[in-house]
Amino acid sequence: MGQFKVLDKESSEGNPGDQRYARYYDMLTWGQVSGPPKLSIREKGNTRRCNFSVRWKKHTFINCVVIEKESPDAYAAAAALRGGEWVLIAGRMREFSYTPTKGKHAGEQLQGQDAKIDFLTPQRASAAVMEKLAELEPPDEMEASDFDSETGDMEW
Numbered sequence: 001m002g003q004f005k006v007l008d009k010e011s012s013e014g015n016p017g018d019q020r021y022a023r024y025y026d027m028l029t030w031g032q033v034s035g036p037p038k039l040s041i042r043e044k045g046n047t048r049r050c051n052f053s054v055r056w057k058k059h060t061f062i063n064c065v066v067i068e069k070e071s072p073d074a075y076a077a078a079a080a081l082r083g084g085e086w087v088l089i090a091g092r093m094r095e096f097s098y099t100p101t102k103g104k105h106a107g108e109q110l111q112g113q114d115a116k117i118d119f120l121t122p123q124r125a126s127a128a129v130m131e132k133l134a135e136l137e138p139p140d141e142m143e144a145s146d147f148d149s150e151t152g153d154m155e156w
Contacts, residue, residue, distance in 0.1 A: 031056035
């Protein structure tokens with residue numbers, strides 16, 4: 001499956017066990033996009049957003065948002081995502097607790113996670129780069145650098 005990593009957990013803020021507070025982390029996740037992204041425009045400030053969800057473990061998802069104004073390259077990549085595609089994302093995660101009033105888990109305290117994404121790269125982009133690199137002939141090692149045999153140094 002995927003991977004999820006919280007970077008510098010000690011720098012987190014808040015307490016996810018208390019519904020009045022949320023805890024924030026810097027995170028890095030490798031996982032599978034669960035469905036097509038949803039594009040929207042927030043009326044306040046007229047900001048374009050892209051929402052999608054990434055499954056990084058069986059039955060474990062993180063809801064993601066990319067804001068065009070803050071991360072234009074990540075927004076363009078997120079808007080082109082497809083369901084089932086593997087993706088590497090990095091950003092700021094919010095962990096919080098809530099108690100639903102309706103449904104199967106009504107009255108139970110549950111944990112939720114969402115993230116504002118600043119970096120995103122789909123696996124197909126990495127695969128395309130690797131294919132292009134594979135087409136190139138590697139340079140001759142002796143032609144690629146000048147080796148000074150007297151000093152033993154490489155000149156680049």
